[in-house]
Amino acid sequence: MRKAERLNEIVHHLRRMHQAVTADTLAALFEVSPRTIYRDIQDLMDSGIPITGEAGVGYVIDKQYHLPPIMFDADEIEAIALGIGMVSNWTDAAFARKAKSAYEKIQATLTAPMIHELTQISTFSAPSRYKIPWKVNFTEVRECIRRKQFVTFSYLDLSDQVTERTIRPLALISFSPIWLLAGWCEMRQNFRNFRLDRISDFSVSPQRFRDEKGKALSDYLKEQDECV
Template sequence: MRRADRLLKIVHFLRSRRRAVTAQTIAEQFEICTRTVYRDIQDLMTSGAPIIGEAGVGYMIDKDYFLPPVTFDVDEIEALGLGISMVRHWTDDGFAQKALSALDKIQAVLPAALQGQLEQITTYSAPNLAPLPWQVSFSDLRDCMRRRRKIAICYSDGTGKESQRQLRPLAVIFCSPVWLLVAWCETREGFRHFRLDRIAKLDILEAGFADEPDKNLAAYKAQDGIPVA
């Protein structure tokens, strides 16, 4: 990997992490030695990247920091186009508009040689011809995840039995044609999945929740045999 590419990837790596990342973690991620990490971090800071931290403690970057425009190869453009198509056809109007906005921004920064590639994409997502009706807002739910706001729902299981749940929403997973909400259920004290089409009512609560190690998304991903609500 070229050093310039590695520096760019290190910035992306830091932006994707919520907590400070040690030099050892960065070294393992990019298969380099910690001395190289220290040098790369120093060069990034010198170039203006808002990285805070120090050797032996860890590094974080201001999440408001945006990288200058980057270019994509043909397959990357194809993958981005497919992702945008899926968002448009399988989420809600608000998120679909964000996908179109992202497409406009991508097209604006592409070099002239690649401008036509977006018009020649050959991989698509078809519209959902038999959509499962939702009574909850996909965008509001995502906002609760970002802001770590608890929610209360009225949920019906596969037999039609209703229950009231108080949740910490963590993620949504697309299992065509179903969207699943992944949450820590405070009512059942464990991770659960909830089909969006079976949530009859959703209330956003004033209470927030902390990123507790045993109840967060990382813990969910690490756990096997997740029970389904």
């Protein structure tokens, strides 16, 4: 990775983080020495980017800082277009509209050569007759995840047994053509995955939950990694 690209990626990384990031962590991430990171950070600070650091604590960036317009290469544009096509074909109409809106905003920032690259795209996501329909409102489920609201529903398992579940919804996961709702199940007191097409009588509780140790999305993802 060239230095200019690394400097840009350091800024992006610091903006994503909600806590200070050490030079050692950045060095491991970008596969350079801590000394190189020290120089990179100083170069960024000298250029006016509001990064502050403290020995033994790490670096943080002022979240009010806005980056210059992002530049994409041809492969990045194609990857974005493919992802938006997949969203349009495998989610719902509301989310598809959001994806289209995002893509239009990205297009508005592109240079003339990049606009030309859009006409050369050769990777597509087409509608599939194998898509499995579901009864729940996909956008509503996403909003419950974002708002951290308990949800209750009837679930038909693979043995055709129906149970009533109350869960903390954590994520929607695509295993085309199946969508899974991952969450902490209050009945099982463990993480569970539920197929959207087997959920009925979906109800949103006004009660919200807070992330608790052992029950949060990060814990779920860690458990999934350990199972691989």
